[in-house]
Structures are given as structure tokens and as C-alpha cells.
Amino acid sequence: MSINLVQFQQGLSMVEFMQQYGTEAKAYRALYRARWPHGFRCPACDDRRRSRFRRGRQVYYQCRACRHQTTLLSGTIFEATKLPLRTWLLAIHLLTATKTNMAALELKRHLGVDYKAAWRIKHKVMQAMAAREAPRQLSGFVQIDDAYLGGERNGGKPGRGSENKQAFLIAVETDATLEHPLHAVIEPVRSFGDDSTKDWCARHLAPDAEVFSDGLFCFRRFADAGHAHTVLETEGGRAACEVKGARWVNVLLGNVKRAISGSYHAIRQGKYARLYLAEAAYRFNRRFRLREMLPRLARAMMLCKPHPEPTLRMASNFHG
Known part of the structure; x- marks a missing residue:
């Protein structure tokens, strides 16, 4: 190995x-x-x-x-x-x-x-x-998926509309071969509707970004915004990690969810999901520069x- x-x-x-x-x-x-x-x-x-x-x-x-x-x-x-x-x-x-x-x-x-x-x-x-x-924008080839945090409370509405869950989008920029992840954006959205998707797209996708995603209806807004959009047919679970255009976004999504549930057990996702997801993105985007993490983050905190x-x-x- x-x-x-x-x-x-x-x-x-x-x-x-x-x-x-x-x-x-x-x-x-x-x-x-x-x-x-x-x-x-x-x-x-x-x-x-x-x-x-x-x-x-x-x-x-x-x-x-x-x-x-x-x-x-x-x-x-x-x-x-x-x-x-x-x-x-x-x-x-x-x-x-x-x-x-x-x-x-x-x-x-x-x-x-x-x-x-x-x-x-x-x-x-x-x-x-x-x-x-x-302010991070992703360019080139970008794999995108939708996900939720939470849902562990009993009672309330089940499924996508549950008040116990926080919707978020996760996106990974890869190289041209789709084999190596470069940067990620992980951010909550109000819903998986057209308006939230258009707002996210405007803030986090560079004009040259080419998008790979599943067939979620709101993702059609990527094509409306002028991005080349490839819709992937993926099965759930481990099989999704083997699809070339969706592999890295699913790997990172699994790692993020395991890290949050394993380290924090439960968070108030309705208030603090943005911070915990930003922490995951920050660490991922600087994963090759561990020795620089402390001075770089100290600089960010001073600013x-x-x-x-x-x-x-x-x-x-x-x-x-």
C-alpha cells in the first residue's frame, strides 16, 4: 500500500x-x-x-x-x-x-x-x-452534491423538509483528470430551491467552472447560469464513490459527516452549521501545508x- x-x-x-x-x-x-x-x-x-x-x-x-x-x-x-x-x-x-x-x-x-x-x-x-x-470560488471541473446535517431528534417532520436538519451544498474542485481533489466549498443553504442554488452559484462558481452533479431539480440552475453541466446517474452508498465525476465529493462528504458526528456528537446545526462546515473546508483546503497552518490562521484571526x-x-x- x-x-x-x-x-x-x-x-x-x-x-x-x-x-x-x-x-x-x-x-x-x-x-x-x-x-x-x-x-x-x-x-x-x-x-x-x-x-x-x-x-x-x-x-x-x-x-x-x-x-x-x-x-x-x-x-x-x-x-x-x-x-x-x-x-x-x-x-x-x-x-x-x-x-x-x-x-x-x-x-x-x-x-x-x-x-x-x-x-x-x-x-x-x-x-x-x-x-x-x-469568498472562495471554484473553477475548472467541480463536483457538487446536496446533503443534510442533523435529523437525530425524535419527532417532527421526516425527510427533506425536517426542521431538525440543515441543508448544505458541498463542492469539490478537481484537476482535469477528475482524479485529484484541489479545493472545496462546504456551506449551508436555506433550501434546495432555485433561489438558494442561484445565490450559491453566483458566489462560489467561477465563470469557467464545469459542473458534475446528480439530477436534483434545482441543479439545472447551473446550466442556466452558463456553466457546462453533466448530470450523473449514481446509486446511493458506496457505489456513488466509484462514479468518476462524483467520487471526490462523496468521499469528502462522508469524511465531513463522520468527523462532525464522531468529534462533536451533536451540534446546533440551525445556528452553527456554517462554522463547523467552514472548519472542515478550511482544513481540507490547506491539508498539504500543515506546518503553515498556525501562522496562517493566526494571521486570519488578526484580520x-x-x-x-x-x-x-x-x-x-x-x-x-
Whole structure:
């Protein structure tokens, strides 16, 4: 059996993590480089000149041009945190280095914080992942399928219209041979209707995308939008993974569902499905660059706007 290049690639070991980020000073410098990789930039006027001073334990930067004062974390998703920065970086490392997903309860045990703090960390990390994945467009050959999260509650309406389920679309961009997956988009939709499909298509399919899907009625909108569309006749279960134009979307779909049910057991898919699916897409799209996951995600979190806990609790799968 050949070695799986994704699974056996060299990642960032815990020893290397401690050497690079294991103290508060090292963590601070890492986040400084993440926010200002080319040196300080004033968030108000973009000037490079600044002075630095302390107020209590906090380091402030004052722009010499407009005199705006800021801190390293202000205006970022880390804003107002009381946790050590090395704890944050350890959380990012744990959430990106594990082969499977890590739930907030397990994160709590590794970090030595209470469950609420671990939940906030987990959801802020997923917010940054979702922000990075939101504008992604797929081009070339794209395999698309429809699926649901949830349905485990007793009672309620069965089938596609169940209020216990969250509909989502999963799409995988492949190379020209359809043999190697490149990137994926995994996102909830309000329904498998024409309007939701047209909206998803406009946001996530590049003009040159050629679509492969099953015969779900709403998928005809791909052809209406000008995309070449091949309708595949597939059987359910394992047989779907053998169909050339549908193989990778079904493999990834199975992996995503197993990861979510195995690691989280149950999530509030009506509110948080967008975040958990974005986490799956983020990890998949960077699966060949494990050593870069921590600095890249730290950078994404420094660019992400603040999300205090009330905002996290008010999460929605849809905007507007």
C-alpha cells in the first residue's frame, strides 16, 4: 500500500511549537508579525511611524501622524481577551494539527481553562476560518452534491423538509483528470430551491467552472447560469464513490459527516452549521501545508473583526 502524502507529511511538532511560541514574549512577537508583517501600520491612517508606551500591563502604539492609539489586539478577534497569548496559539495549534476535529470539551482539558473559555476560543477560531472561506470560488471541473446535517431528534417532520436538519451544498474542485481533489466549498443553504442554488452559484462558481452533479431539480440552475453541466446517474452508498465525476465529493462528504458526528456528537446545526462546515473546508483546503497552518490562521484571526461572546451566541447560518 502506498503512503498517503497528506497523512504522513511533516507537521509542526509540539516540541517545535514550544520552541517557537512557548513563552508569552514569543507569542506576542508571533502575533505582531501576523498583524503587521511589514512593520506597524496605523489602523486609522495607515502611517508607519509610531511610538510605544505602557499603561499598566498593556503596551500601546501611538501613531505619530494622527496620534491614534491602538494595541496589538484591538480591532481583532482577540480583542479584550484575558487569556495569555500563548494559550491562544496553543489552541490554534491543537485545532489545526490534529488529524480529527477537536471539540471544546477536549480543548478545555488540554488548555486548562473552563468550558466557557474553551467554547469561546473554538468559536472564534471557526469564525476566522469561515471569514477566510466565504469568498472562495471554484473553477475548472467541480463536483457538487446536496446533503443534510442533523435529523437525530425524535419527532417532527421526516425527510427533506425536517426542521431538525440543515441543508448544505458541498463542492469539490478537481484537476482535469477528475482524479485529484484541489479545493472545496462546504456551506449551508436555506433550501434546495432555485433561489438558494442561484445565490450559491453566483458566489462560489467561477465563470469557467464545469459542473458534475446528480439530477436534483434545482441543479439545472447551473446550466442556466452558463456553466457546462453533466448530470450523473449514481446509486446511493458506496457505489456513488466509484462514479468518476462524483467520487471526490462523496468521499469528502462522508469524511465531513463522520468527523462532525464522531468529534462533536451533536451540534446546533440551525445556528452553527456554517462554522463547523467552514472548519472542515478550511482544513481540507490547506491539508498539504500543515506546518503553515498556525501562522496562517493566526494571521486570519488578526484580520478578523471582534466577536464578543454575545455575538458568537447570536450566530446564524445565513446573513441578512
